[in-house]
Amino acid sequence: MCLGVPAKVVRIVDEERTLAVVDVCGVERETNVTCVAPADAPLADLVGQWVLLHVGFAMSVIDEAEAERTLEVLRELGDVEAELEAIADGRRSLE
Amino acid sequence: MKFSSEFRDPAKAEALLKAIERTLDGMPRRPDRPIHVMEVCGGHTHSVFRYGLHRLIDPRIEFVHGPGCPVCVLPMGRVDDCVKIAERPEVIFTTFGDAMRVPGSRKSLTQAKADGADIRMVYSPLDALDLARANPSREVVFFGLGFETTMPSTALTILEAERAGIKNFSMLCQHITIIPTLRALLAEEDNQIDGFIGPGHVSMVIGIRGYDFIAELYGKPLVVAGFEPLDILQALLMVLRQLKDGDAHIDNQYARVVPEAGNTVALDAMAKVFEPRPVTDWRGLGNIAQSGAQIRTAYEAFDAEKKFALLAADVPDPQVVKCGEVVKGRMKPTQCPAFGKECTPQNPIGALMVSSEGACAAYAQYAAPRLRTGRAVEVADA
Secondary structure (H helix, E strand, C coil), rough: CCCCCCEEEEEECCCCCCCEEEECEEEEEEEEHHHCCCCCCHHHHHCCCEEEECCCCEEEEHHHHHHHHHHHHHHHHHHHHHHHHHHHHHHHHCC | CCCCCCCHHHHHHHHHHHHHHHHHHHHCCCCCCCCCEEEHHHHHHHHHHCCCCCHCCCEEEEEEEEEECCCCCCHHHHHHHHHHCCCCCCCCEECCCCHCCCCCCCHHHHHHHHCCEEEEEEECCCHHHHHHHHHHCCCCEEEEEECCCCCHHHHHHHHHHHHHEEECEEEEEEEEEEHHHHHHHHHHHCCCCCEEEEEEHHHHHHHCCHHHHHHHHCCCEECCCCCCCCHHHHHHHHHHHHHHHCCCEEECCCCCCCCCCCCHHHHHHHHEEEEEEEEECCCEEEEEEEEEEEEEEHHHHHHHHHCCCCCCCCCCCCCCCCHHHHHHHCCCCCHHHCCCCCCCCCCCHHHHCCCCCCHHHHHHHHHCHHHHCCCCCCCCCC
16 A cells, blocks of 8 residues: 555546546556646646556656566565555445 | 575675675674664565565664554554444445454454445545445445555545535544654664665655754664665665764655655645644554644544544553564564464464564565465575
């Protein structure tokens, strides 16, 4: 829950509520991008960018090399699996 | 010295370890004990053990594992509060999965769920808000746990609940903040911490200036670090160089993610929704003034403590485990009389044994192979 996981912004789904869909290791997840919204550029500029995702919120824009390195460490710590499991839990909780 | 092939760049790791040794050679050796460097963040603790850094580093230094794992410092009384709310028939109680197994004085959330309470693990507070939308006849409560890394998410969720006029959503706030905690640790006269490796993702939110008092008042260095093993070794070297030069300051090894001023959008949302709580109870550390957050009166409609007129339970830590001594760095997990006996990863008594970021769970998983089943120890020999 404390370590962010790198995710890639796929599309913006709600401009007003600053919601986007991101891809976390092949799993799509709705994400709040308020904290990384560009100050004076359209939200759509985030599409294609890598972000650090914390419990459904993008907290930092990172470059691709950083994303790859972080993913590798998280995989080794077993945290990517845990994160994907948590995302699946979140989905199940709504069923 | 042999390195695990898991180091992406063993040559860099070796160069850093050599530089650490050389720096230590240029310093007078402490007669009483090794130099204690506290990694504050549970994520760093996990990384230290996963890559065996505690065995690779020079024996003149020792990692002390800090309190930066919110699950590990969650007191029993707060788990009792969660269970009390979760057992109400109208409530759907939602939480990050990490908190499920933390023992309360009566039961954990896992046990309460088995006994019939409607408790659901969610990934995000936004999932809890969706649940509230989908179940207008139920009260959905989210357990807001965590340091400043998760605080922006819960603050923004409450702001969204207000915007959308969702009345059946509330949050039990158990946010804790890192600066007062470090203040409390350093204020203890017999603390044995010489320098700090500062948390990465907390600092991404709060920035690095809040740590200045550590250098200014206590003359101790703090270096904010990333989570890769090389990040941690480099930060360790930066801490040692400051100690050697007698020039303590706050440094940022993780500038690629951590801006000096933090994330101002996140900080604004947090300041809007939360205010300091007069006193917060920490497992192992006891009561620390101003160390936690509570929901401001302006948002009390979303405060589960007010909605359910909760009287906070004050429950002492279990006597058999010495979590407090471990969190303060005075005792290694293996020196606790309950470690590996009454308290194991399968049946944790202390919260440090619950989370993979807790020092005791890390020891059990990586440093004390006798306790483990299955996975082999993959770290290099020192």
